[in-house]
Amino acid sequence: MKTYDLIIIGGGRASNLAKKAGNLGKKVALIEKSSLGGTCANRGCVPSKLLIAYADVIRSIESSQKHFISSEIKEIDIKKIFENNNSFIDSVDDSYKSKLNENVDLYRGIGSFISDKVIKVNDEKLTASKIIIATGTKPLKPPFENAWTxxxxxxxxxxxxxxxxxxxxxxxxxxxxxxxxxxxxxxxxxxxxxxxxxxxxxxxxxxxxxxxxxxxxxxxxxxxxxxxxxxxxxxxxxxxxxxxxxxxxxxxxxxxGRESNAKDLKLENTSIQVDERGFIKRDEYFQTNAKDVYVVGDATGKYMLQHAAAYEMNHLFKVLYEDEKQALKFKYMPHAVFTHPEIASVGLTQKQAQEQNLDFIASKSIWKASAKAQGMKIDYAFTKFIVDKNTYEILGCHMIGPQSSTMIHQVLTLMHIDNDIRHLKNMLYIHPALSEELLPAAINAIKKIEESNEKN
Missing domain, CATH: 3.50.50.60 (FAD/NAD(P)-binding domain)
Structure with a gap:
């Protein structure tokens, strides 16, 4: 049996943690059944967004008439587009592998538990004082043969x-x-x-x-x-x-939808528990029911987002190797939908705020104030704030329109540092940048709060 300081099962975002632990001189075993980089880099976020970039260009050309520009698309070389995308995917594994150092042993195969602290991979047995499960999820299987996920x-x-x-x-x-x-x-x-x-x-x-x-x-x-x-x-x-x-x-x-990969781990041989959906349970410090066995990312079924997994990996590294005492608690979890139109959201929806019986206002503001927005020739884009009437705390922010995933970061910064929507009203904006749309949105929300409080 080989002994390590750390075993990581799953080479997605956790491969970065393996690299950092190796840089500290820790002996690490990294187990990955397919390509390093995980779902995000190989089969999800990154390759899909590369394709979406082509779609965005096509949509822009097709909508040129509203800008009084006559244009046409003579050819879309779909084969070249997918060849380019496939080429990127082919490079991912080598890119991640090149970042690992001599202290990290890479095992290609499925890692499964023999006991709480013993892992089997390719007929080899490994053990470590600390084990991290980062096995992610997989798409639900289609009900018909030859259908894709x-x-x-x-x-x-x-x-x-x-x-x-x-x-x-x-x-x-x-x-x-x-x-x-x-x-x-x-x-x-x-x-x-x-x-x-x-x-x-x-x-x-x-x-x-x-x-x-x-x-x-x-x-x-x-x-x-x-x-x-x-x-x-x-x-x-x-x-x-x-x-x-x-x-x-x-x-x-x-x-x-997606489901847990936990069945591959043979957790029945351990004290590790799963919930009713098959996702692995943990405490606020990422630890499972087995001492010094941790689980992060999509394997928990909580926030199935790459940026959440990366944030968790960074915090777990601090817990394990930098004596971090604070538990990680996500107060706000943003997300975006990269479609046409684009969407970005953080916090509560209006329905969720109502279900929680919160004292709030909901304020919707169409993107009209910025010349940049007017130049885009769209009439559907808006920002919606859900704000606590007593504290002016932003409970939720929802955007639909071009560059929403970028624009919402100004709101995220505020929510994480000093969550008071009045700061958005008082700050200085570049005119006529698209983010200037947040100014009237904040003013409208504050006005609704003041009017509501006056009535009461």
Missing amino acids: SDDIFPLDNIPKSITIVGSGFIACELANVFNALKINTTLIVRSETLLSSEDKQIQEVFKEEFSKYVNIEFNTTIKDAKYQESGFTIELENKDKSTKQHKSQALLYAI
């Missing part, structure tokens, strides 16, 4: 002429936007009337209206059956009124 399109060699995507969350919407923009015949199947159900209701409504202008969406619809032949799928769609119709598509992709 997001894992199957990164890399993508056989580009379909048509694709049907099942789902209504951010992965389904982002991929539908990309394939549609690339002129691949795209249909999105949604079992309800809602897209992005976790967003604020007003964001949902505007997004649905704008997104539907581009992507063909079958709402209130499920797939009753799907048969695959060499030419593709023959799909039987069923509406909520039980009426059916046939639909053909070369590719069928399911983006209906």
